[in-house]
Amino acid sequence: MAIFRDSLAFVLISLSVLFSGCSKRTTALVESAPAYQPTPTTPQISLPKVVAPKLPEVQEAVKRVFKDGAVIDENTRPSFFTGDFNGDASQDIAVVLKVAPGKLSEMNEEYPTWLLRDPFAKERTQLNVEERDVLLAIIHGFGDNDWRDSQATQTYLLKNAVGNDIAVQTSEEFIKSRTSRRVPRVQGDLIAVNLRGTSGYLYYTTGNYLWYDPKTFKPATTAQMIHGR
Numbered sequence: 001m002a003i004f005r006d007s008l009a010f011v012l013i014s015l016s017v018l019f020s021g022c023s024k025r026t027t028a029l030v031e032s033a034p035a036y037q038p039t040p041t042t043p044q045i046s047l048p049k050v051v052a053p054k055l056p057e058v059q060e061a062v063k064r065v066f067k068d069g070a071v072i073d074e075n076t077r078p079s080f081f082t083g084d085f086n087g088d089a090s091q092d093i094a095v096v097l098k099v100a101p102g103k104l105s106e107m108n109e110e111y112p113t114w115l116l117r118d119p120f121a122k123e124r125t126q127l128n129v130e131e132r133d134v135l136l137a138i139i140h141g142f143g144d145n146d147w148r149d150s151q152a153t154q155t156y157l158l159k160n161a162v163g164n165d166i167a168v169q170t171s172e173e174f175i176k177s178r179t180s181r182r183v184p185r186v187q188g189d190l191i192a193v194n195l196r197g198t199s200g201y202l203y204y205t206t207g208n209y210l211w212y213d214p215k216t217f218k219p220a221t222t223a224q225m226i227h228g229r
Contacts, residue, residue: 053080053093058093061148064150065113070099071098072095073097073162076166079096080094081094082094085140085188085191085204085209086140086187087186087187087188087204088188090142090143091141091146091147092138092146093147095138095139096134096135097134097135097137097157098135104129108128114137116159118159119158119160120211129159134162135162136161136202137157138155138156156208161193163194165193165199166192166193168189168191169190170190171187171188174186174190178214182214182218182219183212184205184219191203198215200214
């Protein structure tokens with residue numbers, strides 16, 4: 001009996017040691033489990049919103065470029081609108097202007113700070129502003145303040161470019177809306193307008209603003225040199 005009691009005691013002690021070891025290992029495993037780490041979220045990037053132009057700041061931009069030579073023609077609607085017309089990721093402003101009373105000579109000075117252009121002209125010719133002209137000035141944006149910047153003075157002054165149903169269309173919208181391959185290469189937003197009874201677009205390319213008539217436009221062809229003849 002003594003031998004049996006000793007054997008039973010040995011078995012009980014062994015089991016106690018075994019369960020104690022398992023308990024410690026389980027505790028150790030539980031304690032070493034990594035804490036939950038939430039998945040980092042991608043920060044939301046907020047793009048600056050385009051603020052609609054107000055009349056006083058548009059008047060300031062016009063005076064910056066033309067001094068007292070031109071004023072906004074408020075008889076045209078809209079008389080000003082914005083877009084990235086030259087495709088440089090800066091907001092520009094287009095303003096419909098007329099010559100200020102008695103200021104025609106200032107609009108025809110010898111070395112103006114703006115570029116006078118006719119989008120219908122196929123060749124660069126000498127142009128002058130006439131007393132009754134209704135003109136479209138496109139002031140290109142500069143720096144962080146775009147067309148509102150005090151240094152935003154690069155301006156194209158367009159003759160024969162003010163018509164009806166004026167609207168701004170992005171280059172992406174323009175390309176999607178065209179089913180014909182007869183389209184110009186555009187760099188920025190376009191100005192949809194009805195001129196001379198035709199609906200078309202004013203667009204910027206190769207340092208100039210041109211007129212696109214979907215019915216008559218012909219893509220420019222590059223002459224190829226033939227060697228050996």
